Amino acid sequence: MSQPLHFQARTAETAYADLYRNAMLDPSLYTDPAIFEAELEKIFYKTWIWVAHESEVREPGDFKTAxxxxxxxxxxxxxxxxxxxxxxxxxxxxxxxxxKxxxxxxxxxxxxxSWSYGLDGKLRGLPYxxxxxDVLEKGDLPLRSLRVGVYAGMIFASFNQxxxxxxxxxxxxRSWIDLFMKQGAGYPIKTQGEHKFRFKGNWKIQLENTTDGYHFPVVHKSFLESVDNETSEMLSFMTDEASVTRALGNGHSVMVMVPEHVDLEADDGTEVLQARFNHVIEALSAEMPMQKVRRIVRxxxxxxxxxxxxxxxxxxxxFFRVLHPVSVSETQIRHVALGMDGGPEIANLERLRIHEHFQxxxxxxxxxxAEAWxxxxxxxxxxxxxPLLVNRGLNREKVGADGVRISHSTDETGMREAYDMWKRMMEQQ
Structure with a gap:
């Protein structure tokens, strides 16, 4: 039975949990400045936040601001x-x-x-x-350190000690991060530039978008018309039963669009490499075995x-898509291009051209x-x-053998997972 499509008017006593229920969102989640301020305190200053990739800080003294x-x-x-x-x-x-x-x-x-600090944050000197x-001890005033965690080269930090x-x-x-990193084709992943922009909208609108397969053929029709037939065919996942979304817990989710490329090391040699990459194949074939060429081109x-x-x-x-909430109605986005660290330059240049074409x-x-957001x-x-609806696919959502919820890639399972986590964190005291 369908749920009533409305919420009660908000009051000062309305609980955060009441703003997301029955796979519906109260629009105030995008528009209320007080909710935004609470999100900074309860989510962004309490959980693990991605801040960098190890390739951005390779050597002692290398830094990046975030x-x-x-x-x-x-x-x-x-x-x-x-x-x-x-x-x-x-x-x-x-x-x-x-x-910088x-x-x-x-x-x-x-x-x-001119107070000066070492790379470890310790206060090293101050003039005069x-x-x-007898007023202060330098050892008492280092730059404050956050908790740091690293997984597969991804650097996260938290103010919550x-x-x-x-x-x-x-x-x-974690297992999906491991699979993602296989696109290095045997080389480590590295960042190779980024595109930064802002849009006039709430951060959660973009958070929803990454595992929203439903919008792809509509919003990105011009993109699909701009690419070769092989690429367009590869991204035609709307009716592919193997194309699914999984709710991974803790707000995380994954949307499979090209099932045959989930594990890039699984290659039986039968997949025909795209003709658009013939120049790459020809160049690399003169330098390395065909098996490695296939691994890179795929x-x-x-x-x-x-x-x-x-x-x-x-x-x-x-690529990495990084969101930074600026205000209740403004969000900064960074699209970080990725390459093969030590891999052939012709392949990394091709990856950059592909990145530029879409991102x-x-x-x-x-x-x-950005216009849709x-x-x-x-x-x-x-x-x-x-109310805003995130109920697509509720009628066909199943629980897999690993205990995670699974539905089709066009369904809103990933969004519901994110809002379940949002609700849990916002309800914490």
């Missing part, structure tokens, strides 16, 4: 090789101590009063120190799935997605009598 909610942080590899995530905030008057996006440094110095005799292990948080998603489109890691990063076929600023995918935000102001 944001967790409104709080700036520095991801850095110190002199011992340890990866640290430090608050980008001087312990004196609070100024940021690093304003990425680089290599011996330490960090506040531009306001006689004014601080009591948080459980990263492995437990990732749970069932990996050029990335893995055959989108993996959504709650709350801020997705491993989307061949780039003049690509066919990102602009269409902004339209959702605009429509969300209609009110409680027009």
């Amino acid at each position: 944001m967790i909610g409104r709080q700036p942080v520095i991801v850095v590899r110190d002199r011992t090789g340890t990866i640290r995530v430090l608050e980008n905030r001087c312990r004196h008057r609070g100024a940021t101590v690093c304003d 996006r990425q680089g290599n440094a011996n330490g960090f110095t506040c531009p306001y009063h 120190s006689d004014g601080y005799e 009591d948080i459980g292990s990263l492995d437990d948080f990732l749970g069932n998603a 990996s050029l489109h990335g893995a055959g799935f989108n993996l959504n890691l709650f709350p801020n990063v997705s491993m989307s076929m061949s 780039g600023p003049f690509g066919f995918g990102s602009p269409d997605d 902004e339209r959702v935000q605009a429509g969300a102001y209609t009110g409680v009598d027009a």
Whole structure:
């Protein structure tokens, strides 16, 4: 029996749990500034947040700045090789101590009063120190450190010092991360540039999108018309029964779009390589065995799935999509291109061209997605009598042998998993 399509008007006593029920969302989840502020405190400052990939901080002194909610942080590899995530905030008057996006440094110095910090965050020096005799001890004022966890090169951090292990948080998603990394074709994965933009909409709208197969042939019709027939055929998953979405727990989910490319090491040699890559095949065949050539060429489109890691990063076929909530109605997105670290340059260049075709600023995918997200935000102001539905596929959702919920790739199982986690975290005291 279908559920009534409305919510009661919100009051100060309305529980967060009442804003998501019966696979429906109260539109205030996208529009209420108070809910957004609570999300920063209860989710972004409490759980594991993806901040970098190890290839971005390879050597001692390598650093990258990032944001967790409104709080700036520095991801850095110190002199011992340890990866640290430090608050980008001087312990004196609070100024940021690093304003570069990425680089290599011996330490960090506040531009306001020149308090200087080592790569490990320790306060190393301060000018005119006689004014601080018997007032403070340098050892008491390091840059504050976050909890750090690394899995398969993915660096996560948390302000919550009591948080459980990263492995437990990732749970069932770990095996999918392992599969995703196989697109390195035997080489480690590396980042190779990014495209950054903002859209006028709530962060959860984008969170939903990564495992939303239902929109693909509609929103991305122009993209499908722009590619060769083989690529279009590969991405025609709407009626493929092997194309499924899995709810992995803790808000994570995965949507399989190209089942034959889920495990890129599983190649029986019968798959015909795309003609568009003949120039790559010809060049690589002169340097390496055909088996390795096949492995690289089959990996050029990335893995055959989108993996959504709650709350801020997705491993989307061949790139990382990172979301940063700016305000209740504005979100920053970073699309990070991936390559093979040490792999053939011709293959990495081809991966960049594929990335630009869909994710780039003049690509066919990102602009269409952003317009759809902004339209959702605009429509969300209609009110409680027009709830947002995430109920597609409820009638055919099953529980697999591994205990996870499974439905078709066009169903909204992944969204329901994310909102189940949202509800649990928002209800915590």
